[in-house]
Amino acid sequence: MTNPQVPPPDGSEYRPGLEGVVASRSSISYVDGENGVLEYRGIDIRELTAHSTFEETTFLLLYNHLPDHRELAQFTTLMARQRVLPHAVREAIHNFPVSMHPMVALQAGIAMLAGDDYFADEIGTQRNNIKRCSSVVAKVPSLVAAFERHRNGEEPMPAQSKYSHAENFLFMMTGVQPHPEAARVFDKLLIMHADHSTNASTFTCRVIGSTLGNIYSSISGAVGALSGPLHGGANERVLRMLYSIGSPDNVEAFVDEQIATGNKIMGIGHRIYKTKDPRAELLQEVIPRLLEIQGGEEKQTLYQTALRLEEVVNQRLGQKKLYPNVDFYSGIVLEILGVPSDLFTTVFALSRVAGWCAHWVEQVSANRIFRPKQEYIGDHHRPYVPMERR
Ligand SMILES: CC(C)(COP(=O)(O)OP(=O)(O)OC[C@H]1O[C@@H](n2cnc3c(N)ncnc32)[C@H](O)[C@@H]1OP(=O)(O)O)[C@@H](O)C(=O)NCCC(=O)NCCS
Known part of the structure; x- marks a missing residue:
C-alpha cells in the first residue's frame, strides 16, 4: 500500500478539506477575520443592515452595484411577483411526509422548480441568469412556509405582494401580519446571512455550476451541503x-x-x-x-x-x-x-440563497469545471480471486 504521508511524485500537496487552498476568485464577499469585517461587493454589512433591505442587498450581490430608485422598484416588484409556487410543487409539498426534515423538503422543492422552467438548462446571458436567480430567491420563503403549514395541518397562505420579502415570509409561516419592527429585525438577519465567501455550501453551488448544472440543481445541492451539522444548525x-x-x-x-x-x-x-x-x-x-x-x-x-x-x-x-x-x-x-427551531437552518438558506445565486452567476460567466486531483492510496495489481477460493 502507498504511504499516505509520502507526497505525490509531482510535488502537489494534499490539504484535507482544501484548507488554505484558493479554489476560486470572487468579487462577491470579503471576510477579514482579524478585524471582524464582512463586506458584500465592497460594502460593510454594518452599512447594509443599517440602511439596506434584503431585496436591495440581493440586487447588490447579483448585479454588483446598488440599484437606483427605478431599478430597486422594478426588482422588488419582480421578486414579489415571483413568490408564487408552481402548482405541481404545491401539490408535491402537500404530499410530503409531515415527519420530513424541513431542509429535505426545501432541497426537494427547489430541485422541483426546474420542472416548471422549460429553459432551465439554457445557461444564457447574464441578464437571463440573474432573472432566473431572482425567481429562486423569491420562491425559497414560499417553499419553507408551505411545508411548515403543511406539517401543522394548515393550508398554505397566499404570498402578499404588498409585504417585503421578510414580512411576507413571517406572514406566510404564521398567517399573522408581523409587527413592522420585528419584520425589520428579520430583514436585517437576512441581510447579514446573505453571503460569506467560499464555505462548504457556496463551494458546492459553484462546483455544480461549473458542470453547467442549472440554477435549481446548484441551489438544491447547496441546501444539501448546508444541512449537515458542521455547517448550518x-x-x-x-x-x-x-x-x-x-x-x-x-x-x-x-x-x-x-x-x-x-x-x-x-x-x-x-x-x-x-x-x-x-x-x-x-x-x-x-x-x-x-x-x-x-x-x-x-x-x-x-x-x-x-x-x-x-x-x-x-x-x-x-x-x-x-x-x-x-x-x-x-x-x-x-x-x-417565533420561528420553530428546526426551521432555523431553512431560514439561513432563505437568506444565503442570494449569495449562492451570485456565486453561480459568477461561476458560469467565467467557467472552468472543478476537477481537483486525487491522491490514490489503495493497492495495485491485486489478483482477482475466484469465489471458491476466498
Ligand atoms: C467553529 C469551530 C469549529 C472553529 O474551530 P477551529 O478553528 O478548528 O478551532 P479549534 O477547534 O482548532 O480550536 C482552537 C482552540 O480553541 C478551543 N475551542 C474552540 N472552540 C471552542 C468552543 N466553542 N468552546 C470551547 N473551546 C473552544 C479548542 O478546544 C482549541 O483549544 P486548544 O488549543 O487548547 O486545543 C469551533 O470553534 C467550534 O466547534 N465552535 C462551536 C460550534 C459552533 O459554534 N459552530 C458554528 C460556527 S459558525
Missing part, C-alpha cells in the same frame, strides 16, 4: 444549550464544566474570525428592542443567560481568541420571532 444547538443552562446564575458552573470535560461551547469560536463576529454584534444590538416588542420573561432570561455566557467565556477563554460567532445570537432572535 449551530444556532439551534446554541438555543438548546441556553435553555439547558436555565439562568445567568448557572453560567459559571456550566463553562467550568465544559472546559474541564473538553467540550465545545456552542456559538463560540470561528475558523476565520479571531475577534467577535460582526454579525453577532449586529444581532445583539437588535435583541433588547425585539424583547420589548414581543419577548416574555422566558426569552428575557434566555438573553440574560447568553450575555452572562459571553462574559464568562471572555474571562476564561479570551486568551484563545474565542468569541461569539453569528450563531450565538441568531437562535435567540429567531426564537423571539
Whole structure:
C-alpha cells in the first residue's frame, strides 16, 4: 500500500478539506477575520443592515452595484411577483411526509422548480441568469412556509405582494401580519446571512455550476451541503444549550464544566474570525428592542443567560481568541420571532440563497469545471480471486 504521508511524485500537496487552498476568485464577499469585517461587493454589512433591505442587498450581490430608485422598484416588484409556487410543487409539498426534515423538503422543492422552467438548462446571458436567480430567491420563503403549514395541518397562505420579502415570509409561516419592527429585525438577519465567501455550501453551488448544472440543481445541492451539522444548525444547538443552562446564575458552573470535560461551547469560536463576529454584534444590538416588542420573561432570561455566557467565556477563554460567532445570537432572535427551531437552518438558506445565486452567476460567466486531483492510496495489481477460493 502507498504511504499516505509520502507526497505525490509531482510535488502537489494534499490539504484535507482544501484548507488554505484558493479554489476560486470572487468579487462577491470579503471576510477579514482579524478585524471582524464582512463586506458584500465592497460594502460593510454594518452599512447594509443599517440602511439596506434584503431585496436591495440581493440586487447588490447579483448585479454588483446598488440599484437606483427605478431599478430597486422594478426588482422588488419582480421578486414579489415571483413568490408564487408552481402548482405541481404545491401539490408535491402537500404530499410530503409531515415527519420530513424541513431542509429535505426545501432541497426537494427547489430541485422541483426546474420542472416548471422549460429553459432551465439554457445557461444564457447574464441578464437571463440573474432573472432566473431572482425567481429562486423569491420562491425559497414560499417553499419553507408551505411545508411548515403543511406539517401543522394548515393550508398554505397566499404570498402578499404588498409585504417585503421578510414580512411576507413571517406572514406566510404564521398567517399573522408581523409587527413592522420585528419584520425589520428579520430583514436585517437576512441581510447579514446573505453571503460569506467560499464555505462548504457556496463551494458546492459553484462546483455544480461549473458542470453547467442549472440554477435549481446548484441551489438544491447547496441546501444539501448546508444541512449537515458542521455547517448550518449551530444556532439551534446554541438555543438548546441556553435553555439547558436555565439562568445567568448557572453560567459559571456550566463553562467550568465544559472546559474541564473538553467540550465545545456552542456559538463560540470561528475558523476565520479571531475577534467577535460582526454579525453577532449586529444581532445583539437588535435583541433588547425585539424583547420589548414581543419577548416574555422566558426569552428575557434566555438573553440574560447568553450575555452572562459571553462574559464568562471572555474571562476564561479570551486568551484563545474565542468569541461569539453569528450563531450565538441568531437562535435567540429567531426564537423571539417565533420561528420553530428546526426551521432555523431553512431560514439561513432563505437568506444565503442570494449569495449562492451570485456565486453561480459568477461561476458560469467565467467557467472552468472543478476537477481537483486525487491522491490514490489503495493497492495495485491485486489478483482477482475466484469465489471458491476466498
Ligand atoms: C467553529 C469551530 C469549529 C472553529 O474551530 P477551529 O478553528 O478548528 O478551532 P479549534 O477547534 O482548532 O480550536 C482552537 C482552540 O480553541 C478551543 N475551542 C474552540 N472552540 C471552542 C468552543 N466553542 N468552546 C470551547 N473551546 C473552544 C479548542 O478546544 C482549541 O483549544 P486548544 O488549543 O487548547 O486545543 C469551533 O470553534 C467550534 O466547534 N465552535 C462551536 C460550534 C459552533 O459554534 N459552530 C458554528 C460556527 S459558525
